[in-house]
Amino acid sequence: MNSFEEFIKNIQDYKHHALLLVCKQFENMSFPEEHFKTLVKEISGVALFQTNDVSLFDIAASHNDIFIADRTRKILRIEDLAKIKELVLYQPSEGKRRLFFIENCERMNTNSANALLKSLEEPQAKSIFILTTKNLSLVLPTISSRCQKVFIHFKEISKKSILDSISQEDFNLIKLQIDSFKNFMPNLVNSLQEKETKTVTLNEIKSVLEISEKLSKEYQANLLQDLIVLATNERLKKDPSFLVIAKSILANVTEWKNAETLNPSSQLWLNRIFLGYKLN
Incomplete structure (x- = not known):
């Protein structure tokens, strides 16, 4: 298992177009914002600048080269992922790769997963999918089989109240x-x-x-x-x-x-x- 820092350090070694980040810590926390900023920078080449009153994820979601699936829904629906089918056809406008981020991808049901499959099966040259999960066994096999699994953990994350x-x-x-x-x-x-x-x-x-x-x-x-x-x-x-x-x-x-x-x-x-x- 790699630490997040080790994963980022060796990011160029991961050639797959879809990475499934597996981390048990996601049971008790969402993807840490400071690490998400680093992830976006290293994977897509986009620098995000955070303000005090706006979430970094909201800032990222407004960027033309970044798609973030709804982070609040218990179940991801087809319509939550429908935009991917179109966006994946276009080259990034600023970054080196267009990033599609789906946090807690076990939230996908069969229908929404099927809507994503074609994009995963026919990747575009300058697109990358980053999916996360707390437990690999919860992810639909049709999704996990099309991703490179990366087991990571986060160091020294202060647990917020x-x-x-x-x-x-x-x-x-x-x-x-x-x-x-x-x-x-x-x-x-x-x-x-x-x-x-x-x-x-x-x-x-x-x-x-x-x-x-x-x-x-x-x-x-x-x-x-x-x-x-x-x-x-x-x-x-x-x-x-x-x-x-x-x-x-x-x-x-x-x-x-x-x-x-x-x-x-x-x-x-x-x-x-x-x-x-x-x-x-």
Whole structure:
């Protein structure tokens, strides 16, 4: 297994038009921005310049010679990759190679993978595909068989707190919603089986809907799930009597995680959790 630095140092030795980067660290993190910048520079010859308020991936995606598949979707659809079929026909306008970057390529289903196959099977001279995965066994064989596998790891990556990825104001909104459960569901403290007798006013519903919409537009589902768990645990540490409500919230978060492929609507799940009852 190569370190990322070793991989970059020997990048000229990789002649294949499609590289599948396999790294177990992708289970807990996305591709590090500082290393992605190096990857783009060495592979396509494009220098990216980051600003404080814009993601490096967003900057790269706006470049004519770089295609980045949607990084937020749980499942990549045909339409998410459709543009590749056209772009691969053109020579790069600035860089030495046109780069197609598909992070966590195990997100492709059979249909979207099939849409990519022709481009992988008939590569253009100045195009290169970089795919990543946390686990090679999760990648469809039709995709992995057409790529050169490269097993890498990243050195000295400081693990960021999930709070670094969300504004303090938004985290406080989540904490406020979690804290309000004690007042909204007093009977739930006595028994998980006891029916919830919560009365919700129109203003409360409106507030929750607005908060849920805002958060679901700005943050990925897995980040919101982790933050709800964090806020719930914070409250539980201060208030042991919150245990039963905490179990109810965490059960809802677990159900949300399990149902993501069936119903990926973050807003619906936030409504359901924050309002304290199921929205059918």
